[in-house]
Amino acid sequence: MKLAKYVKFREEKFGAVLFETRSEKVFTLNPTATAVVREIQAGSDERDIPARLKARYNDQDGTIEREAQAFIAELRQKGLVED
Amino acid sequence: MPIPASTPAATGSGDLGAPLYIAWQVTNECNLACLHCIEESGPGKAFPDELDEDEVFAVLEQAMDLEVPYLSFSGGEPMVHRRFFDMAEYVCRRNGQLKVETNGHYLGPENCARLKQIGVKAVQVSLDGATRDTFNRMRVRGNFDTAVQGVKNLRAAGVPIEINYSPTSFNAHEIGTAVDLAYELGAYSFYTGRTMYTGNAVKTWHRMAPSEEQYGPFFETLHRKTEEYRDRMRVHFHEMGLLEELRYRLHHPAALLIVLPNGLVKLINALPFVCGDLRKQTLAEIWGRFQRAWQDPRVAQFVDDLAIDPRKTATLHQWVYL
Numbered sequence: 001m002k003l004a005k006y007v008k009f010r011e012e013k014f015g016a017v018l019f020e021t022r023s024e025k026v027f028t029l030n031p032t033a034t035a036v037v038r039e040i041q042a043g044s045d046e047r048d049i050p051a052r053l054k055a056r057y058n059d060q061d062g063t064i065e066r067e068a069q070a071f072i073a074e075l076r077q078k079g080l081v082e083d
Numbered sequence: 084m085p086i087p088a089s090t091p092a093a094t095g096s097g098d099l100g101a102p103l104y105i106a107w108q109v110t111n112e113c114n115l116a117c118l119h120c121i122e123e124s125g126p127g128k129a130f131p132d133e134l135d136e137d138e139v140f141a142v143l144e145q146a147m148d149l150e151v152p153y154l155s156f157s158g159g160e161p162m163v164h165r166r167f168f169d170m171a172e173y174v175c176r177r178n179g180q181l182k183v184e185t186n187g188h189y190l191g192p193e194n195c196a197r198l199k200q201i202g203v204k205a206v207q208v209s210l211d212g213a214t215r216d217t218f219n220r221m222r223v224r225g226n227f228d229t230a231v232q233g234v235k236n237l238r239a240a241g242v243p244i245e246i247n248y249s250p251t252s253f254n255a256h257e258i259g260t261a262v263d264l265a266y267e268l269g270a271y272s273f274y275t276g277r278t279m280y281t282g283n284a285v286k287t288w289h290r291m292a293p294s295e296e297q298y299g300p301f302f303e304t305l306h307r308k309t310e311e312y313r314d315r316m317r318v319h320f321h322e323m324g325l326l327e328e329l330r331y332r333l334h335h336p337a338a339l340l341i342v343l344p345n346g347l348v349k350l351i352n353a354l355p356f357v358c359g360d361l362r363k364q365t366l367a368e369i370w371g372r373f374q375r376a377w378q379d380p381r382v383a384q385f386v387d388d389l390a391i392d393p394r395k396t397a398t399l400h401q402w403v404y405l
Contacts, residue, residue: 008152021180
């Protein structure tokens, strides 16, 4: 999985933005979503990303893991990533 | 976790470290002399103090270093700039996404192949008329057949196409046909909105301004076409009047810088205010100034004055330095 052709990613103080330049839509990302996109850009397998973030951020109640799963599903649904 | 979505124009600039979009008028020179041109471009109309080549590439380098994701080159006619292809190539090589806004008269097969090879995100062609008669009347020195052939050449080369349309009293009724034509030509987006009273339009307003009676069916048709082409071509239009848009912008400045051919940076096309000079400040410094400039009381005053006298837009080229 990688960012779709027309999607640009830029980190910001609050997290990051994804800019889909064909539809000219901007998506504002919180820190968890930003961490997910960093993993995508690093080439991580999408199935591994939620667990990796859970471990990295000592996510004891699973909040980050769930957020990451939901975010990946939304990236796919919005066409912001491709295989 | 729903992702909040907006557009660059609607994205508040305050929290961002750099613009999301730079709209760069690379030259004021143009091969055409269109009745409605908001920049007063035309043959021999290049500014005497346009950025030189070293300055142009220094600005592009700054934009790419700041990771500005999206740029557009317009004019005048951007393709008459001597280093146009080098500039486009630089942006795309640095992973920026570039849109070229052109009148379509330099889109021969060779240039289209080059644009494809460079990897521009899209080329937006102005087709202000669905027929030879209206297009040629509006685009003085222009040729409908040349522009349409240019779009066909883009399609043959595999370059993504956008079409822009400016309404006038004599072409507003063609809007439905124009949208259909854009789709037939292979466009993925169609843009239009209200024609502005500024630039060349100040001198030609009496013979080209659409009336409110014309705007009614114009926008009705666009609403219908939006539905008709849903999922096939995006029909994008600004129904909002200029005053409403500027009032919104006062509180929600777009994450967008307008760069003029001489390196001055405007707050927005529809205001005369300049917030920086790329010969004197870096792009990063100007981005900081941009945030503050929107709060200058003269900006809000200008918008208030516009409510009383809409023809104040005739003064947009008398730049006011903030």
